[in-house]
Amino acid sequence: MTARAFCGIDWASDHHDIAVVASEGALLARARIGDDAAGLQQLFDLLATHGDTPETPIPVAIETSRGLLVACLRATQRPVYAINPMAAARYRDRHAVARKKSDHLDAMILANILRTDAAAHRPLPADSELVQAIAVLARAQQDAVWDRTQAGNxxxxxxxxxxPGFLAAIKDTRDGLCSPIARTLLAAAPTPEQASKLTLTQLRALIKKAGRKRGIEAEADxxxxxxxxxxxxxxxxxEQAMGHQTLALLRQLEAACTSADDLAAASVESFEKHPDAEIITSFPGLGSLTxxxxxxxxxxxxxxxADAKSLKAYAGAAPVTRASGKSVAVLARRVKNxxxxxxxxxxxxxxLTASPGARGHYDRRRDDADRHTAALRNLFNRMIGCLxxxxxxHVLYDENVAFPDLAQQQRPAAA
Structure with a gap:
């Protein structure tokens, strides 16, 4: 990195400490700014004073990748490095043997990380606005699914x-407690006493209310x-008191289900506008939501x-090798996205059911004594490399290219 200055930001909820360090290590400036538009302008003025220009922006190191401050810094097209707080803590011992700590010292350490070891860290990606919006929606939808699972449990x-009779009634229902029939029925009869008094007419009405179109009579019986x-x-x-508690828990489950469904629709709508959507969904096993x-x-x-290996490591699909002398161990990667x-x-x-090549690859891993999870991880490693x-x-998925061994087996023998 050829920058003449480096900036470190120790962020907090209501203020941020700034340190600007020269390429030779001297502290050029320090400041504390507020978490508002005035504070942001103060930061830009401080950087401009020390040579920040649109052509040669001063790189910034900060311990988070989210928030308004980071979004505004990324909008200026400057390199922004999100430094892991644990990594920053290891650097602190280089500057403070007595193990002292302060916000200003942390900001200066972040700036010095860029000054000395920028090549060991990666700036935040220059993703498009559409992808950033998709990320917000997709992550929120995944959180809503996790909330739905927790509420259902x-x-x-x-x-x-x-x-327990209600659980027996819906044990074979798709989606279980999260299904519309289960939620509608439980809202109408949250106790065994109320459920046992439901007539066939009432049950048929509840089943129709839940959206079922076929097999209503048999399901009611x-x-x-x-x-x-x-x-x-x-x-x-x-029993009555527990019924009231059930209704309260049911409202939480209803909210989680509604949030997951709404966010799924919004995620799919935004995703299908992206030019990479056609390539991604050409892969077997990948729909619009996934x-x-x-x-x-x-x-x-x-x-x-830089290459497929980097993406595989980021996804946690590539294993980690630990070698020391004659000892070599290949382990699953724990640090990952x-x-x-x-x-x-x-x-x-x-x-597995959408691709013969994927199924064959999985079966070979299982035959080689891989457990189910390890075989799936190995298949994911293969598929994300293809992606x-x-x-x-800029090409679509091709089964014969992804799994050439299978294509060779299926090719008819020459006469």
Whole structure:
């Protein structure tokens, strides 16, 4: 890096400490700015004083990749480095043997990290505005799914304590407690006493209200039989109280389900506007929603990953080798983008039924004594390497190119 100055920012919720360091290590300026527009302008004026221009912007190091301050700095097209707080803490010992700590010292340490070791750190990617919006929506949708799962588990645990008959009634229902039928039925009859009094007419009405179109009569008969079957019961007043708690937990589940569905629709809508959407969804096992999650994490700045190996390491698909002397251990990677790794397992699992090549690759790994998770991770490693190639070369997925061994096996023998 040929910059003549480097900036470090120790951020907080209401203020930020700034340090500007020269290329030879001298402290040029320090300041504390507010977390507002006036503070941002003060930062820009300070940087301009020390040689910041649109052609040669001063790079900035900060311990977060999110927030308004980071967004405004990225909008100026300057290099912004998000330094891991644990990494910054290791650098602190180089400047303070007595282990002292202050906001100004932390800002100066961040600036010196860029001055001495910029090559060991990567700037935030120059993703497009559309990809940044997709990232917000896709991550929020994933959070809503996790919230929905948590709310469903809480409700399930509560029902097990006083209404096991309801769990038996919906155990074979797709999506379980999160299904529209389960939520509609539980809202109408949150206790065993109320559920046992539901008539066939009422059950048919509830099933229709939940949106079911077929098999209404048979489902109503089944629910009536299950809900009226003998089961263990709490005392009457206790049962009523637990019914009120059920309604409160159900409202949380309803909100989580609605949020997940709304955010999924918004994520898909934004994702399908992106030019890379066609390439990503050409891969087996990737739909618009999972594709949006993948694009949200890898972005569309193609200079972000130098090669497929870098992307595989970022996704946690590539293993880590630890060698010392004659000892060599190959382990699963723990430090990774957890969101990309999570969607990777979903992608790999879905590809098993959508791609003969993916299925064959998985089966070979299983035959080589890999466990299910390890085989899926290996398949994800293969698929995300193919994705890197397709995105950089602007080509669609080709099964014969991705799995040439399978194509060779399927090729008819010459006469």
């Amino acid at each position: 809480k409700l399930r645990s509560h029902l097990r304590g006083y209404f 089944r629910l009536r039989a299950v809900l009226r079957a003998p089961q263990m019961r709490q005392l009457a007043l206790v 594709g949006a999650r993948v694009l949200a994490e890898i972005g569309d700045d193609r200079s972000r990953f 957890q969101r990309l790794a999570a969607v990777g397992y979903v992608w790999a699992f879905a590809a 890197h190639h397709c995105l950089t070369q």
